[in-house]
Amino acid sequence: MESKEQWKSELRQWVEGGQLRQATFSQLRSKEGGAPAKTVIRPIELKGALHYQFQYYIDNKVTHENIPQPEAAERIASWLEQHYKQALFKTNDADVQILFSKKGKASVVTKPATAKQDTESLTHNRQKQRVVQEGEAAPFMVELGIMTKDGQVIAKKQDKFRQINRFLEMVTDVLPHLPADRELTIVDFGCGKSYLTFALYHLLAVKQQRRISVVGLDLKADVIAFCSELAHKLGYDNLKFQVGDISQYKDQSSVDMVVTLHACDTATDAALVKAVEWGASVILSVPCCQHELFRQIRNDAMAPLLSHGLLKERFSALATDAIRAQLLEVVGYRTQLLEFIDPEHTPKNMLIRAVRASGGSAETERKWREYLVFRDMLQVTPYLEKALGERLPQG
Known part of the structure; x- marks a missing residue:
């Protein structure tokens, strides 16, 4: 007592x-x-x-x-x-x-x-200093059901809240690579319900008062209608949404940042090709459903791994993203593969972050040779290599 x-x-x-x-x-x-x-x-x-x-x-x-x-x-x-x-x-x-x-x-x-x-x-x-702080209501989070009107995060949305802040941290890290003296053009391919598109606009246009124009593209008309209505309600005048296919999108002649989150299989590659064609300063891509190489990979020495469907699937996904990162390096980007927090707790949590860099011809050749050795070892013909075409050394 x-x-x-x-x-x-x-x-x-x-x-x-x-x-x-x-x-x-x-x-x-x-x-x-x-x-x-x-x-x-x-x-x-x-x-x-x-x-x-x-x-x-x-x-x-x-x-x-x-x-x-x-x-x-x-x-x-x-x-x-x-x-x-x-x-x-x-x-x-x-x-x-x-x-x-x-x-x-x-x-x-x-x-x-x-x-x-x-x-x-x-x-x-101690409490992490997040871009969007709990207790300070962000209008887009309130409308999307992540926060209450007084800024408290709803318990079931804690994972989504952390994911949004993780994404904004990654964006903040690459801001020095974006032009600061003019309006920024940003395209989000496969935007879906656009949690992160709205978050990106909130960070750059609302908090940092930067001049930006953002386009969200998705194939689902009902999703685009929802996002367009919400953007209008929030007064996000320079955030537009439209129905469209990544590979067919031609509404922009140049783009500063390309975002692609969970675009399925080679749709991710199509978005990366668009980014390279535009000469985008920053690319943020979370790949999804990397099936292409699963059907192609052949290597007798790797039979103990490739003979098991589950292991082959996981290896194929890793190999796909390694190829993407390497080819981006070959065409002039500096890449990082980072862990991205996914609110659904799936293994699809790898983010490719690439920034435009000035690499010398010797470095390009070295990266290209490394890529060829890896590609030939797996006996694959990746979509991305074919789509980049003349931008690669063999072109």
Whole structure:
């Protein structure tokens, strides 16, 4: 048993000393008080100052409140006493469980620490400064059902929220490669419901006040109608959507950025060819359903791998994206293959990010020779090589 003053004093020391890593409150004293079923508290850094973030779990929603460090100890103690029977505090030195009796007396059990962290790892666990911050409502996210009107992320949309921010981080990284002295032209091939198209417009046109013109292209007329209506509702005047096929699209003579997300099989290649023809400064592509090479690959030495359909499918997808990245290098791009967070938890989470570069002829020849060795080893004739045609050294 422990007095109220004693555990509160220890709590104050944990908070003021920056030792509290997490607190979890559960088992409501009363279900009629309207308190959340669970509250989780973590340290975060906001604008260079330590705060403690309260995460409130109510039904299927999670809301947040950030409390400055000087006020946190008193708030944590009062919130626990008012609403909960049980708490688990994780500190640098120990895990401390507090159980309250019906009369409000505290019973404390202390165990070895499971959340001991150094200063560096604490910094990594502090709230990430995302492009779109929770608590600041982005109109497009509200309309698409990701956020509430007060800026809280809906629990079931947390994965989509993270995916959008991951995409915007990747866009932010390549902004120095885009022209800064004129209007940017951006095309999104296979835009679908356009979560990321709207996010891109929000970042560049709304937050950064850049002059841009964005076109979203998709084969589904009902999806395009939905996106067009939403763009009009949001006042995104320079964001247009139209029905069309990637390979047949000819409405632009030059484009600065090409985005293609989950365009199926060689539709991704068709988008890459368009980007190269336009001389796009930036290409962002998340390939999907890479079936082309699956039907072509032949190599007796790789029989233990290729004889298993599942392994052959995965290898074919990796080989396809390796070929795409290498051919983009050959025609003058610097490429990276990055992990892209997919909200549906599928393996289709590889993003090819390419920026226009000035490579010398010797470097081009080396990349081309590497490609030929790889291609011939697999005995394949990739669509992308044929479509790039005269832009490749053999052309």
